[in-house]
Amino acid sequence: MERRLEEYILSHIDAEPDLLRRIERETHVRMLRSGMISGHLQGRLLTMLTRMIRPERVLEVGTFVGYSALCFAEGLEDGGEVHTIEVDDELEDYIRSNFSQSEYGDRIKLFIGDALQIIPGLEDEGYGLAFIDADKESYWECFESILPKVKKGGFILADNTLWYGKVVEEVGSSDWATQGILKFNERVARDERVEKVILPIRDGITVIRKK
Template identity: 50%
Template structure:
């Protein structure tokens, strides 16, 4: 989803940091072999995730929604020395694909994979986090927030993807459109929760940055 004119969008991408070659390879193989490759963060948003992670230099990251590992590797670029990233995905068929690219990168030993239901896995991770990236099933966004907010360190950041949901957030949702309703509820939750301060960036399909006060 692009909210800017195509030429302006292309200019922004061409004058931003270049996507690493390993991520280019990952993208090509994802499009060749994996269903719904559009779920990739993509080169521009990937560089945004990388930059935010580098600015924060987190010791611990939690990612909800690994897919083929593109965003995982982008976030890992900012990890503090000895830092770790826990990434969760429900699709066990992608685990080997992810690990192949994790091991090709310089962050393989720092990335801990979890396969299964994030709602069940998150409470079992006995760790607090400096940075959380939520990019999973939209109906559970609010549930994920409630699970991770107490695991987020003071000054920690929550990044939430797809918060503009193809522009549907400014339309009246259809009665069976549970995802749009969930995103609307989630955006309201972030706006009103006094434990965080939040800003929405119109990057691709919308990226929210929330900082724990």
């Protein structure tokens, strides 16, 4: 039933652009962690949310192969920018190749390095939208670093906040990723600086609005 529902949903939303479909297919062939890619449904959601929010700049932590960055860039108005940060320098050439094939690639600026070192050097309250999809153990620290960079009334999207359903299961003492997601979810839920809602789409996306 779940697979049939997914197929039904994908057949009743906007089609996945050809370049993104090719990137997704190549990622599943080339990458060990191919499940990290946003994919058709989430990608169309990210583009739609960007069009709704209409940010001048988007900050993304966790580029991977560039799929989600291209979705944000697609949703921007002329003159908008995506600043995306990827820690794995071995992915840089592949990411830049993907960006160069897109009509929206010139809207994206790629940073390679540790996000927690790069983010403090970015302009305060310079972003209308941010996306966290990186190291799960440091989600909370990443959020705290990003929040001052987001405009009042701006949004932060946090991916994987249901973490394969592990958030409602017993957590092993060495399962640092699940512990990181749980810490993030619990602290955001209590954080009075922001409004928040979890969308049970794919692996869970938390939509956070800075008050």
